[in-house]
Amino acid sequence: MKSITVLRAASFRSLGPRLLDPVILAELIEAVKARYNFRQVPTVAEASEKPANFGYGEIKRGDSQIVIEQLLVSYMGSVTSVGASTRTSTDDADFFLDDALRWISERYHLDITPVLAPAYHSSLEIVFNESLSRRFQELRPIGQQITNLVKSYGQQKCPDFELEGLSMHFEIDPTLLPSPLPFSVQRRAGSRYVENKYFSQAPLRTKDHRLVLEEFEKLLLK
Amino acid sequence: MKQARISVLEQGDYENFTFSTLKKIAAAFHVAVIVDFVSFPDFVKWNDNFSSESVVPDSYEDSMKGIGLPFSKPSFGQTDNQNELSIPEITRQLFAPLVFGTEPSSGGRAGMLN
Numbered sequence: 001m002k003s004i005t006v007l008r009a010a011s012f013r014s015l016g017p018r019l020l021d022p023v024i025l026a027e028l029i030e031a032v033k034a035r036y037n038f039r040q041v042p043t044v045a046e047a048s049e050k051p052a053n054f055g056y057g058e059i060k061r062g063d064s065q066i067v068i069e070q071l072l073v074s075y076m077g078s079v080t081s082v083g084a085s086t087r088t089s090t091d092d093a094d095f096f097l098d099d100a101l102r103w104i105s106e107r108y109h110l111d112i113t114p115v116l117a118p119a120y121h122s123s124l125e126i127v128f129n130e131s132l133s134r135r136f137q138e139l140r141p142i143g144q145q146i147t148n149l150v151k152s153y154g155q156q157k158c159p160d161f162e163l164e165g166l167s168m169h170f171e172i173d174p175t176l177l178p179s180p181l182p183f184s185v186q187r188r189a190g191s192r193y194v195e196n197k198y199f200s201q202a203p204l205r206t207k208d209h210r211l212v213l214e215e216f217e218k219l220l221l222k
Numbered sequence: 223m224k225q226a227r228i229s230v231l232e233q234g235d236y237e238n239f240t241f242s243t244l245k246k247i248a249a250a251f252h253v254a255v256i257v258d259f260v261s262f263p264d265f266v267k268w269n270d271n272f273s274s275e276s277v278v279p280d281s282y283e284d285s286m287k288g289i290g291l292p293f294s295k296p297s298f299g300q301t302d303n304q305n306e307l308s309i310p311e312i313t314r315q316l317f318a319p320l321v322f323g324t325e326p327s328s329g330g331r332a333g334m335l336n
Contacts, residue, residue: 007306012316051310072309077320081313121312123305178316181307189305199305 001217002127007199008069009123009206010085011093013101014116014178019080020052020073023108032057035103036068036096051075059096066092071100079115079177089206090120119178121201122209125188128196128221132185133162135220165198185216253279 020028026044032054033041040055051074059066066086074081082101086092105112133139143161150158165186172179180203191197202209223246230236231243241257248255260268307315 010309010312012313051313053310070309072313074310074313076313076317079317079320081317083309083313085309119316121307123307172318174319177319179318181312181315186305201305201307 001214002129002196004127004210004213005125006087006089006206007123007125008085008121009088009090009093010083010121011090011097012081012083012119012121012178013097013114014118015080015082015101015112016115017078017080018075019082019110019112020047023104023110028104028108031107032071032100032104036071036100038068038071047073057096059099061092061095066096068093068096071096081178090122090204091206094118116177119180120203120205121181122204122206123199123201124206124209124213126185126198126200126213128198128217130221131162131193131196132165132198132220136163139163183212185213 025047029041029044029047029052032038036054036057036059038054038057040053042050042052042054046052051072054071055069057068057071059068066088069085069087070083072081072083074083082097084093084097084100086096101112104110140160140162143163146161147158165184167182167184167186169182181201183200183202183204185198185200187193188195188197188199200209200213202212204212231239231247244255244257
């Protein structure tokens, strides 16, 4: 693996229904904005009708200043989802959520006991040493067959189709909440194939996602 | 862009800028460009604050340093979030059974409070 870059690291907590209803929204929005220096904050009307969306805040963690890219509070049926994303790690997102929820619960006497397990979503950009499709030569005839058929429609310059990515998931179980998103590795949109640049998403902590990708590379791209 | 053309653009009294040219200049200096319609009082206020410093914004890199954003500069004309799901979309997928119900006939977003 030549390099790995965190594109987004998000952590989600599931709390009781309509968590913020007892709180004076205008006061809460101003307090959250002031404490974390959020550059974008919702209006009271927006926060009453739609998910409350805060953008670009900050929190100090040791010697580092963590940037909170987004904080989103959504009412999802019987659950209040509180999600935070950073461009550094899910540990940083967790650090912020722990601080924010503890502070809000103390200030407004809210019950922040989780009603479901936490969830994570990690997006990384990776540059592999070689292309994924080289490992799957068995699929080459299929790619060529698709290309030949497209050519027969008149697109003579059509290159050979090749494996663009892999994805892993499971049959959706409606009782499983929160429902983990798929794991996938696919070509980075907009990149040239020769760069071997890939995008990967996983329902994992950032550090675990990295471990899985290291194993993925060992198995498939050695 | 050729030097002769750049020289024309640099003249203080040149007015025939197209939006396309302004975007190219903004990209070259790593800044954003805004063309805005404003009221006359706002225009007067803007004019009062006009100075050589106020018309030289920080570059993308410098302004991002200011708020500590660690991400890299997107290429001109490209967004930085290709392939990526947004946080609202991830939230919807995490709680899809709550939002959409367990059966197709449960009616799309009917269960969603927001």
